[in-house]
Amino acid sequence: MPTTARSPGRPEDPELKARREEEILAAAAKLFAERGYADTQMQTLADHLGVGNGTIYRYFPTKEVLFLATVERGLAELTAEMDAIIAGDGDPLDQMRDAVRAYLRFFHRRPEMAELFIQERAAFRQHHRPLYFVTKAEDDCKHAEFFAKLHKAGIIRDLPPERFFNVVGDLLYGIVLTNLLSGRGVDPDAQADDVLDVIFLGVFSDAARKKHNRKRGT
Amino acid sequence: MPTTARSPGRPEDPELKARREEEILAAAAKLFAERGYADTQMQTLADHLGVGNGTIYRYFPTKEVLFLATVERGLAELTAEMDAIIAGDGDPLDQMRDAVRAYLRFFHRRPEMAELFIQERAAFRQHHRPLYFVTKAEDDCKHAEFFAKLHKAGIIRDLPPERFFNVVGDLLYGIVLTNLLSGRGVDPDAQADDVLDVIFLGVFSDAARKKHNRKRGT
């Protein structure tokens, strides 16, 4: 009999607890994204969930904590998806295209996430969790390895890895936010292709490129 | 009764009024950027200005209006600077470099502006005024002209103008926000050069470029 000393009564059911937590996070993410952090009331959230407001507080001690959990949850998902791609060992060029696509697809699939990130920054100016690339690119050696792979394969010309990651990261970041802010409802894969076209080849014509190289060479 | 209805009595001084308005906007921008929209109180602003809170309401009817005017003012400044460059008729390549530099310099000089744009989006989800590029690129014919000029000069390869402006715009947007969020305190001109290097030349090595073109050509 594995039952602990004290207990009859409602069983603890940790699974239910986890499910509830998920439900709350999902509903909260939706509302926070729709109305913004300040304009979302705990009571409204409770109403949407069909529970008493006190119930929410059984799972999250504070509106702030709930909101941040909401962001964290989204970010964890994004990070997992991205890392899975970076970690794979196919053709590095394909990998890169896949990564860009995955990133844009993620925010296309969950447009509220970009909104949440903005809300987070606005409401909690200090501890911002950036959207994957920013810190990742700087302190994660996975990125260094990935760059090395690209470079070794002769795909990428000589240029400082940070420049590469900064440009790619900032560009993707900018795209996601611009998509959000402008309401651009584009196809993420097409957008990925456009981006990669410019990133890979640049915008110079052959003539401009030659002229540029000549000047440099001098 | 010395108070005449006509002029001399009291000049109404519209200049003073404008100066006051400016002072308020400047102080407001600073505070809103420092603490966020929700955490900035009208009273605090009045204290910083050394006036009564009622006075602010003589110039701006609402906190909301004041805040939006603050954003508007910053955006107008940015737009003016950028348009001046685009409008000029020097070497288009130089113009482009200058434009990128101007953009990055602007936000380097006034880091609070990026913050204000985020605050605006967070607090007023509907009517967001994007940061110059986004709409500009789409509905402004100045941009079309500029692109035509670049293209005619043989500088830029064949590619849809929107793709060009989207990529450049999103990238700059992303850079500005990333600079803000990550606290990256970089030199704007160096950053401009890095960006242009990638945008102009792309990241492919010559080999990758040839292989890519061959595949395409097929």
Add this chain to the structure above:
Amino acid sequence: MPTTARSPGRPEDPELKARREEEILAAAAKLFAERGYADTQMQTLADHLGVGNGTIYRYFPTKEVLFLATVERGLAELTAEMDAIIAGDGDPLDQMRDAVRAYLRFFHRRPEMAELFIQERAAFRQHHRPLYFVTKAEDDCKHAEFFAKLHKAGIIRDLPPERFFNVVGDLLYGIVLTNLLSGRGVDPDAQADDVLDVIFLGVFSDAARKKHNRKRGT
């Protein structure tokens, strides 16, 4: 079906119930005294008892009822101790000294009781159960008898019984509360002796006493 309606099946165990009730009252008294009525939560009490909060409600229907029972229990104890002394039939002077000592010892031994009485008054302004003396002195004939005994024995001078009981009662009450409020950690027996010294003999010097009597006599 082994569960019979009659006895043996499950003894109902009224003793266990009483024991539980006692445990709850004891823990409740401690907590209420330590933190005050308003700052003591039913959940906290349950935690201290190692039971679910619902269990407490099986024994006491309300926080209020529980709290009042807590006070009642303490008061019953005090009353029993005091009555035992008053009821005895030794030397009335010794009895009186014993009574004073018993009173002070009680609150020395259970300092939380004084706290509970204060909490009771603060939270339930209407139905206050005073600390033994107050009502006792007025409506209990035991006190009248006791006074008669003291008086008949020639120990006490002519003075209205109420004055006697009021002064003694109020003084003891004041001592107990002052001990509590000031944190005076005195020996109850010594304190009893000090009190009785003044109560019995007064503070006048012989000269003052004579002068006083002469004036009165006139």
Add this chain to the structure above:
Amino acid sequence: MPTTARSPGRPEDPELKARREEEILAAAAKLFAERGYADTQMQTLADHLGVGNGTIYRYFPTKEVLFLATVERGLAELTAEMDAIIAGDGDPLDQMRDAVRAYLRFFHRRPEMAELFIQERAAFRQHHRPLYFVTKAEDDCKHAEFFAKLHKAGIIRDLPPERFFNVVGDLLYGIVLTNLLSGRGVDPDAQADDVLDVIFLGVFSDAARKKHNRKRGT
């Protein structure tokens, strides 16, 4: 023209401010005493005052602060009255009678003060401001002087000053609280006389006194 640099608009009027503060304190004292600290809502107080609830917060930052100010105000009044009597230099015996009367009259005149002191103790267990005597008797040299005066005048027999002040202080304290708790609506002067009768002369009969002294003398 003594007006300061900035200012037209509503004049500061510090007198009005003080009057308002007084009004709030008076109304608050009444309500807190009538219903207890926990059961008095700021909104109710505002309603009684005929002002918006926000107004109260312009004068007192917290319910707690307001309440404590309420107690402080009463205590200051009592202290002033008592000190005035102790400080005088008439017949020490008269002074003592006056002091006892003043104390009892104070609480007769302002019965809510005793209630407030109880509420304070119940709600803020740590920093209790005792009702005049308790600390006074211990750390104030005015009391020592006063005792010396009584003693030198030959009025009081040899007994430790603390015993004297403790008994008198505790007794008065007990009387005040008992009056409150029991609803005893007695005449304060008569009560003072009763108390002093016992305090001065004690309760022993002459016979008991002699017997007591003889025993002691042995």
Add this chain to the structure above:
DNA sequence: CATGAATGAGTATTCATTCAT
């Protein structure tokens, strides 16, 4: 015109109590 005292709507959070298990 400028002021700042007054206002009161709006909201996160607590905790006694209920009741399904």
Add this chain to the structure above:
DNA sequence: TATGAATGAATACTCATTCAT
């Protein structure tokens, strides 16, 4: 019978805005 998850009424406090001076 014991449990503890769920509930939701209740309340201190904030701050944009108004308007008498």
